[in-house]
Amino acid sequence: MDTEQFRQVRRFNRVVTERIGVLSDNYLGSGRPLGEARLLFEIGRGGANVRDLRARLSLDSGYLSRLLRSLERQGLATSQRAADDARVRRVALTPKGRKEWSLLDRRSQDLAISLLAPLGDRQRERLLAAMEEVERLMRASSVAIEAADPGSADARLCVEAYFHELEERFETGFDPARSTSADPGELVPPAGIFLVARLDGQPVGCGALKVTGRRVGEIKRMWVAPSARGMGIAQRLLEALEKHAVEFGLDVLQLDTNRSLDEARALYARNGYAEIPPYNTNPYAHHWYEKRGLRRRTSPGSKWVGMRP
Structure with a gap:
């Protein structure tokens, strides 16, 4: 790999992070940073096991614990040992958390519309195809x-x-x-x-x-x-x-x-x-x-x- 390849990756990262609004502590107007908002969304309406969240989001145990404690303090989530396996800790959203999840879902949809709406049909198709390819290759690079x-x-x-x-x-x-x-x-x-x-x-x-x-x-x-x-x-x-x-x-x-x-x-x-x-x-x-x-x-x-x- 040459220097220009590294520069392209860094340029891409800067454009994307700025355009989707992850640089502030108010992601999608939620009043919280991206890390908390993403964790809330990944817990989802059905809940999730902590170890699955850690693997899915590639977070170390300490940082994930801090994020979970923050959501619990805000009354958005609760955690307890799984009924069928005491070694597994399971997280679920509270009614307040589910309401917040729905709000994040709507605002995420609005953000997607704001990215696509200014483009013509041909540009939109090219952007979506490029996104699909980037997603596939990014996942491949994480194997x-x-x-x-x-x-x-x-x-x-x-x-x-x-x-x-x-x-x-x-x-x-x-x-x-x-x-x-x-x-x-x-x-x-x-x-x-x-x-x-x-x-x-x-x-x-x-x-x-x-x-x-x-x-x-x-x-x-x-x-x-x-x-x-x-x-x-x-x-x-x-x-x-x-x-x-x-x-x-x-x-x-x-x-x-x-x-x-x-x-x-x-x-x-x-x-x-x-x-x-x-x-x-x-x-x-x-x-x-x-x-x-x-x-x-x-x-x-x-x-x-x-x-x-």
Whole structure:
């Protein structure tokens, strides 16, 4: 990234924050700053769990607690332990809070109208299309990819969803016991690694690397939740796994896939994976791929296209 890219981001931030009125302590005429107003809106008429609010708004526990105490002092919200789980704290709006929520909702609608009304039809379409694209890319940039315990709750959730999708998409269904192994014990260093992609604190994808021989590894468990597809998460997972493969001293990566997984085959092809003869007896595989020369990509003067910061 060059200096002009950073400057463009900063210019965009300045224009947007000024235009939507978040620089004062009176957001939408509510008499409170944006942080409080947004939290009030996110609690919503149905209430919300504190941990969900923290993840959704990317707030640390201390700051979120201060905001919640402020809303409670104003008589807008109350909090208590969830009836079904004492570990979970739940927040609900009071009648006064629900009235304030409705007022914020109306004023937010008015703000949206004020942004669109001065524009011609063509300009309005361009602005809305640009907003949709910015929203999609901003969400994509907030996805975090990290190593995880393959036996953790998030990892199990991803793998179970992955198996369920294969069961639906494969012509003959899918039984993981008949497939080539990728047990949790095979996906922890130095035998391998398991990665989880999270969006708003929730797991939305996974990928694994399994060391299978001297300088040889295998890509396993590549999956992205349908709700998060189109954000480039699969690409980032693959790049991250390749980076870890190099760190493990591997020079060759292999993988197999089913003919029904067109998106996966396209992903591997555009990342330099060449189709090869079968290297295993996986009954669900119709295509086998291999990528060589991973270590050369980290040599002096070469460009590694690994995990993006």
